Amino acid sequence: MSVHHHERPSLLSKEIVLPALRQSLAKLHPRHVAGNPVMFVVEVGSLLTTIWCLRDAFVPAAERSAPLWFSVNVTAWLWFTVLFANFAEAMAEGRGKAQAEALRRTRRDTTARRLADGREEEVPSSSLQKGDLVVVTAGMLIPGDGDVVEGIASVDESAITGESAPVIRESGGDRSAVTGGTKVLSDRIVVRITADPGRSFLDRMIALVEGAERQKTPNEIALHILLVGLTIVFLLVCVTLVPFALYSGVALSTTAIVALLVCLIPTTIGGLLSAIGIAGMDRLLAKNVIAVSGRAVEAAGDVDTLLLDKTGTITLGNRMAVDLVPAPGVDVRRLAEVAAAASAADETPEGRSIVELVRTKHGQALPVKLDRAKPVAFTAQTRMSGVDLDGRVLRKGAVDAVRDHVAAAGGAMSREIVEAADRIGDQGGTPLAVAEGNRVLGLVHLKDVVKMGIQERFARLRAMGIRTVMVTGDNRRTAASIAREAGVDDFLAEATPERKLALIKEEQGKGKLIAMTGDGTNDAPALAQADVGVAMNTGTQAAKEAGNMVDLDSDPTKLLEVVEVGKQLLMTRGCLTTFSIANDVAKYFAILPAMFMAVFPEIAPLNVMGLASPYSAVLSAVAFNALIIVLLIPLALRGVKYRPLGAAALFRRSMLVYGLGGVVAPFVGIKLIDLGLVALGLV
């Protein structure tokens, strides 16, 4: 996980809570509330009871439908219900807003040096169009998103990524993308602008963290429909209760009916739904991943298959020497000495790993006479490297290259060595042959080293029901061996961009959702095809455009966390919905006996909570209903805890906590409020 996040204001800081309080009042506007039918019903109900209160205030006590203190209190709590829901939403938006403000400060309008017909001209950065070429030199801000087409420079991207160490950007290859608003620290580059004004990465990022472009996700819409349906059912229930009561000789006050309605409709989840969605995006942002849409975050939770690049994700980038295999009749110490000497001048990680292996495993330091050695560098033609030392020709290299090398000097490679080389290949390793003069001394076993702890991560994914597929350019044999060691479920060997794309389409054809990471331009089609495509921030513009998330840390293993955030988002909604509906049981037991007790005193046993009086019962239920929203704001923003368990186990656990808990909690809560009201002498 990234350790260099943006400064994130804490949830209870002044700059979040105070504006949120103001916002919750502003959000009372019917135009805003109408977007949330559940809360809209509460607001209309609050208005109704307010009017009733006002009427009651001006009529003699005998004509009132209920005591004034009761009506006023219930009305106040009804308004609080709406306010608390607004507050939850404002809190969730708050952190994003604060962050957007910080980003906006970096989006200063600067002067760009545009190249036109070979001459440089100074233009405001806001006038740059797609395709313009600009020159950026040390100390300048890059005026817009683009690709480096000429030169190499170190760039400070901390404004976007929060990472203070500069990164290298150079023309060509997969490190060419630069972002507007970042600063060139050294050298000079020419950048081709790839975004029109107002559509830059920074602009989109600001819009995203602010939630301006937030659209409801498919699951959110489905849940929303269910909540609206439930609200209508309860509206029917409460409205028809009036004639039923009339039949029974019970006169129900408007206040009581509205109180019952508001308690029954799913206000808890209705009030927190949009906060949960915003918070989900925000949590992703906290992990330094920017999602283009909430839909992408949600899709992440649904992913069935992860395509993971071998290099950098599953294995450390480089192969390491892990073993020495001497030829028959050769002392392993001699092999070690020659292998180390031949690698002494080799500064590649492979070469260094050989020296390291010899030092740690065979207890030999480098020969001291190396200063007289003449290094022979690796070339694509010889495919060998080594040193010439006092007339000794020490070489290491690909097995067939060394075979030709010794054959040319009159030697031969023994059958045992060839077989040993094959065995190493079978195990997923790469054999390097070591030779002195015309004699092959043995082999160095080079191996891809699987990252620490990656097996556990894959096991966790498997428990979540997610299949992992390793993608590598290696041949089948090598790929199979690494796949086995890393514990992935499947692998794609000898992968090309086309085969990768075909694999994604094939899996999608089976109804699977695919996630992958990528950075190169040739990854772009696959990133676009995948349901969740996470582009590395270090990657090319094409890759960043094609994916629906950008990882600012460029850490391919981040995909796993993205999946967890997605799942958490859905689970938080599901759990709070269950909790909200389960709460209704207790509210029935609080309010229904209270409503009918006056006419049918015999139903007193139904008042299982032993609430002090009918008025106290209704008031306690309404207050609980409002307060629970506030109490659940932290949970909604943080998300329920995700555990990598199978679906059935996860469900049992969630049901126990939020289903059973949802039934029990309000019994306790309402009783406590009732006791409080009695203690305060209010009832």
Add this chain to the structure above:
Amino acid sequence: MTAAGWLQIAVYVVALAALTKPLGAYMYRAFETDARPWPSVLGRLENLCLRLCGPRAAEEQTWTGYLGSLMAFSVVGIVVTFALQMLQGALPLNPQGLPAPSWHLALNTAVSFTTNTNWQSYGGETTMSYLTQMAGLAWQNFVSAAAGIGVALALARGLTRTPGPSGSKTLGSFWADLVRSTVYVLLPLSLVWAVALVACGVVQNFSAYVEVTTVEGAKQTLAMGPAASQVAIKQLGTNGGGFFNVNSAHPFENPGAISNFLQCLAILLIPAALTHTYGKMARDTRQGWAIFTAMAALFLAGLTACYLAESQPNAAIAGLGVDQAAGNLEGKEVRFGVANSALWATATTAASNGSVNSMHDSYTPLGGLVPLLNIQLGEVVFGGVGAGLYGMLVFVLLSVFIAGLMVGRTPEYLGKKVEAHEMKVVTVYVLVFALFVLVPAAWASVAPGGLSSLANRGPHGLSEILYACSSAAGNNGSAFAGLNANTPFWNCLLAVCMFFGRFAMIAPCLAIAGSMVGKKTSTPGLGTFPTHGGLFATLLVGVIVIVGALTFLPALSLGPIVEHFLAAAGRTY
């Protein structure tokens, strides 16, 4: 409660469970394979009927086509049944010379039998001619049940079919389903049951009514008629419309213990077996058993509550010197006793059957609450033939949705995603039922036309109103009695409830089938919530109870619940 009572209940449950698999597999063979049983007889009959339905009758239909055919067939059915009644005075097979009933009664009856409700605002033996009973009502007993099976099959196909390469979105043919349900399932079973019932002593003749002099010297008219054939299909098709007014409490309709057992078994037989048919269609019979388990759990819970409540003495006749050691026998036939009455009452309301062998009106408040609640759960505790399964599948989708969210995955059922469109339709389904129970009942509880029919006031009267509207909208058809429903107000109101309670709920089911059938199927993984085990059955039960309870508890609290507490305190109505 007695050991003998429980033993009889146990025998019943075991028999039902044992018959589910063979009959379910038989129906799968008849509906979903080409190797249909007994081609030389039933196959010929099927082909003949299909030819009568038109040249393209066996062609596959989309959901709108299926719904269109069903609606056309049902509306014509209502019109014909209405006309038959209005003209019965001039038609043959009317030895008693019964005249046409009132227009509103005829309308109510026509809608009632076409919607598989079989609410009866009339007494059969004093109102309907043999022709009306057989050509109108018995015909509808078959075809309305067959139509219900058809809708269940269509929904099951929508959920279980994988879209072919052609992207076909068809759900089967309404006409083929109608004919096959009748020919392969309802007719053979009815034949077996009718013969068995005749053997038990149920009457089956075309005689005029018989005048007898009782041992006390009083004159009594004994109604006659082709009862056994009617009774067989009334139970098997979860119709419930009695041949005689008092339904299966009548000694000629249900003479004794064995006929009672057979009839009670017939009530739940097909609805239970359809769960297995469904499991076979889903290529995973555990899916069917999970649904069966949920249904059985709800059934046993209701039965236990009802039996328990009815084993208590009736407060209304306490102190009259009646020995109530056996429980509340008021309104029950002594030849059946408490256990078999409670069993019947639970089964008949669980299954939208509606036939009775005792008067639910005379049950203790909580005993009467069970049948009422059974209906209000949406007629999915086994439910009507077909109707129970398709209603249950709607609740399955709702459960799957909630479970999916709770485990952090877009909900899917049998590998198909459950999305916003399905949730919209599921919501409509739940809403329609609440709407057509609560609103008419609320209206009737304050309208003079509704109140004037009540035999009892107070909470018991409200129970009667709630029961009537729930029974109509739930297409159950049983009555709490005590409510004179044969008035223009009630006949029309209940006809509306029955019509929309049937078709406004079938339409969403077919719409779901239509949207699900085209969806890609993915193989379930570890992250998918399994829908075949006890965990899912438990969730399903929970969702059904919560939805039913939340919707109807306030109204019920003013009816049977208040009544229970009042009765306990000595106030009766």
